[in-house]
Amino acid sequence: MLYRMAAVISMIKAGIIGSTGYAGAELVRLLYQHEEAEVVWYGSRSYVDKKYYSVYPNMFEIIDAACLDDNMAELAERVDVIFTATPQGLCASLVNEEILSKVKIVDLSADFRLKDVKTYEKWYKLEHKSPEFIPEAVYGLCEINREQVKKARLVANPGCYTTCSILTAYPLVKEGLIDPNTLIIDAKSGTSGAGRGAKVDNLFCEVNENMKAYGVTTHRHTPEIEEQLGYACQKQIMINFTPHLVPMQRGILATEYASLMPGVTAADIRSAYEKYYKKEKFVRVLPEGMVPQTRFVEGSNYVDVNFVVDERTGRVVMMGAMDNLVKGAAGQAVQNMNLLFGLPEDMGLKQVPMFP
Amino acid sequence: MLYRMAAVISMIKAGIIGSTGYAGAELVRLLYQHEEAEVVWYGSRSYVDKKYYSVYPNMFEIIDAACLDDNMAELAERVDVIFTATPQGLCASLVNEEILSKVKIVDLSADFRLKDVKTYEKWYKLEHKSPEFIPEAVYGLCEINREQVKKARLVANPGCYTTCSILTAYPLVKEGLIDPNTLIIDAKSGTSGAGRGAKVDNLFCEVNENMKAYGVTTHRHTPEIEEQLGYACQKQIMINFTPHLVPMQRGILATEYASLMPGVTAADIRSAYEKYYKKEKFVRVLPEGMVPQTRFVEGSNYVDVNFVVDERTGRVVMMGAMDNLVKGAAGQAVQNMNLLFGLPEDMGLKQVPMFP
């Protein structure tokens, strides 16, 4: 790997385990357009030996490779970075010291996001197969943990809801402008977040013309948000988080409510957002009066945030919008890869949001 | 009118001012299927003399009438009940004692919903043209004000968001199970709520694949919810209410959060819902674990409600789903008409939700 640090001549070789899910496919799309990386292993247990374009015909005449089985040991020999875009549990069951000594891993599943293995096992109802790597794993929310990511071997790519929820509230929690235990996050997501599995609940006729909440009080992104925002305010917090399914493909909108600390003004809040995000390319603090809309970040790595203070009730309403497959999954994974390999953080991520 | 009370032989004659908006058109659809009422005046300032079916081709070979101008004085001579499905301000500017002495009015606009004219003028930024009728107007949320509606001349048909928001929280507020000042309502609505006006914001390409909040902290349904829930708990309250636009045609989902009063259990909450809604045909308290979905009330007058207690945070998450054009507008207007004329409350409102 060292030679790469010295002179980036050859491309970064990437392998994807789970390349035929929606998040995996988005990784394929982004990495194809990345100047310094290329996918050399399209992993997909379900489509071994099938041409990738037969699963995703948008890639016809673009990608000629066929899908390969999951083989992390062989992958470690052949690539510089492995992305695991797989269900919970798989990455933890495959990773070991030998692999980590040879290759960087960006895990898009939840296996290494929570530092407390008991919390993981309680919310995910799964035994963790390699808790010994939890301590070294870095939570890859780039805007917050940038420096740690650069030095990591194993990056836990944040959840989609969590990325949006945390970035929307972070400056206010960090600066002590709100009471974090009053935080209520009402989040809405497009259907690609549910994956490409064949389930009646995700059929067009079931999702279209419908709004519903799900996982009410029990959604697994709750402890992830609590842990990360807890670090920001340096105490344990408990919040309410409610996800909803929306009849759209991509996009997450988080509407967040919290009680303001005494004396906090709208100007204080704007200053806090500017303090943390003014230099961040991928977080756009919108001008006053402009609400975040998923439409205007679709296909890009941006998170748009804004807020309104309600003087009547003493609360602030924060809003954040993001593409769940980009900043909420594949885009952030590429951003983490860029950090891991010393590349400009936005390389391969300059897509302008596509509208309409 | 008296002869009708004695013996319902002839049909109730109804006039609609604003029959070519979405709410007006839904009134036309519902009243066409009503056993004891018929529309005899299809008011539409924009389409005077045009066949109603040329504006709504679904009504071809069903309704042959042409649209008529707004003329409340003449209407009062010719009909038994007037529905005003018009923008705010119109009903207040047309109504007078002579008209009210001849005809019942169900106003689908906001003109007579708020008892405090100053609150109306502040939130709606309109001068109220007939505040003298505000005291006698009855807020037509049938499940709560049934008896008063029966005796009314002027019914203020509740707003769409308010109907859903209030019914979802009412039993808990009324029974003192939650702290009403902690109430946060995050509501999501289909696009028909925005009306049939030609606006860029409501174009297909703008609404589709998008979620956004709007009217954050300033939406006009806020004081209406506060007033009605304030009556329930017998004090002034202040809440947060945030509406969102969803890429679907019909449906409102309200997700509501509030802190539980000490010692309140899930069983207490279920009892409260049962107490108020067990006998209500149009409010369905769903079994534990089944979330309200707009899909399953579409086209009907039902409101589906349910809740989850979060013991970790001491809050309850309440949910309500409703068709904004039926129970949120035209259906409730018909329900009010039924009450006004002594008919069975569900007459003409027996539509089964249509899915998919």
Added chain:
Amino acid sequence: MLYRMAAVISMIKAGIIGSTGYAGAELVRLLYQHEEAEVVWYGSRSYVDKKYYSVYPNMFEIIDAACLDDNMAELAERVDVIFTATPQGLCASLVNEEILSKVKIVDLSADFRLKDVKTYEKWYKLEHKSPEFIPEAVYGLCEINREQVKKARLVANPGCYTTCSILTAYPLVKEGLIDPNTLIIDAKSGTSGAGRGAKVDNLFCEVNENMKAYGVTTHRHTPEIEEQLGYACQKQIMINFTPHLVPMQRGILATEYASLMPGVTAADIRSAYEKYYKKEKFVRVLPEGMVPQTRFVEGSNYVDVNFVVDERTGRVVMMGAMDNLVKGAAGQAVQNMNLLFGLPEDMGLKQVPMFP
């Protein structure tokens, strides 16, 4: 059954095999609102013993029954009419003389639609298990075969595409105004036509923002259209039929092209449509210049038709719009039931199209 003819006192008892598919569920919706029929057997092999409302929550507090297994023999004892809303092959494998001697059957599958068993076996790639009943089965396109349906024991309810395709072209074929062998039918259907099975192809994210053709030159409704239109012009014909999947729930639009016979004028064509449809409640011949739109028939049993003559090319463009689940499946099945039992043909089918 005779007593019913004499005096319709009790309700018609209906059993549905396959009541939890989309077509079956639509039958449930329509029959619930039927004045003279009631469902007493909610058949569903997949959900035996489960409450019907747990599969279709729109029916909560409306239908309390649980689902039952498929048992045609027992059904024949308990009901007056059986609807089979099942995949091809099932009805043919269950029906026998004893059953048909006790009960009417309306088969929503394709088993008895084609008179030539070889054509059936070729296009459906299935062996027909009871070809002996094909001759007596009546093709239940009510507007065309009304009188035969009245006397039938076994009705083959037409396919969705075929109902729309045939009714759109029928008067022109029957009257010899077009050359039937030049007929090209380009049909577009909402996704409910694909059923409620869990398939990747029908996921929201796959169907939304997409148009595609499928079954090009091989779709099974082709021979059905050819057979029926062949009866109309009294010769064998061959046409092109191409179905497309559209990101909507309900609705079929058929756009049909054919060469006009020499000298045929637009007036001739309009006369032909009027001749056959003027008295038909469920076929609406739209005024000149108004195109059929699926929107304006949704939820109803109407088929809207219209046409444009292209003098430049000597062709006519015919258009028909219909709700695939109503007139294309469950609505027509009820219409057939009404004919079978001597009831008014539109009983239970007076739903006004719901828009938006």
Added chain:
Amino acid sequence: MLYRMAAVISMIKAGIIGSTGYAGAELVRLLYQHEEAEVVWYGSRSYVDKKYYSVYPNMFEIIDAACLDDNMAELAERVDVIFTATPQGLCASLVNEEILSKVKIVDLSADFRLKDVKTYEKWYKLEHKSPEFIPEAVYGLCEINREQVKKARLVANPGCYTTCSILTAYPLVKEGLIDPNTLIIDAKSGTSGAGRGAKVDNLFCEVNENMKAYGVTTHRHTPEIEEQLGYACQKQIMINFTPHLVPMQRGILATEYASLMPGVTAADIRSAYEKYYKKEKFVRVLPEGMVPQTRFVEGSNYVDVNFVVDERTGRVVMMGAMDNLVKGAAGQAVQNMNLLFGLPEDMGLKQVPMFP
């Protein structure tokens, strides 16, 4: 301009008249990502002096410029190429010899697409204000007129439907494999093709859950298709073309039917497609059995084509799918710009289709 030919040091300066329509906005998106061009004039009569990002918030922190009025004379001084993404008639009314002597023009309107001014005036019902430039204008369907475009001053960018319709049938017409006068094109388009104007017909609630034909036998792209395919087969032809509106944002699918010339086989047809498109980057001839889907070209400049031969009827069914805003408008305009300035034809057009 010459210096640019010698050495491309500075960027191509582009001005857009009509930059706030959907096609104009797509040009902005594509040119922003173009290595050798930059937009220096965001023309928009409706939004003069407003920040571009206030009209298209996806461009916040990406484009800081404000919108400018239409001033072709000034534009000609300041830019190298003008794109007119405006309603018909505007470009023809502004262009003159002096302007054309200074600047290249790519006109996205229909003003210079038809060589016969009478045909233009008949189908568009507009007087043509500068017919003297029609002869020199080059029809910018790059795959067919590549060499002429390179030498042009004025490029008529083809219509969206026409691009898809022509490319789908071109090889078969050119090679004489079908009878061009039997050609029937049934085309389906997403709603962005209707533009961003505020019209009731394009509201979400009107478009969603709907399919309809429009402009039946009278759509203006008809003579454009006839003229271009007429050049291919060297005779005047007449076809049927029917556009339909589909509830999706982007995408055109053209399903085309024609009678095969005697003896033509599927292999002949595939050879013809390969002959013309094998080397074309932006036209993908799909493998047998894979149908073109709008989904898989969205956001890209690709046109996917395929066909099925129906031996029963002696017809071929051709299919083509394309993004109406990219290859159907802005993408092709950039492709034309690349040809005009001697750049690689795919520069700035390497976007991979985005799915879902």
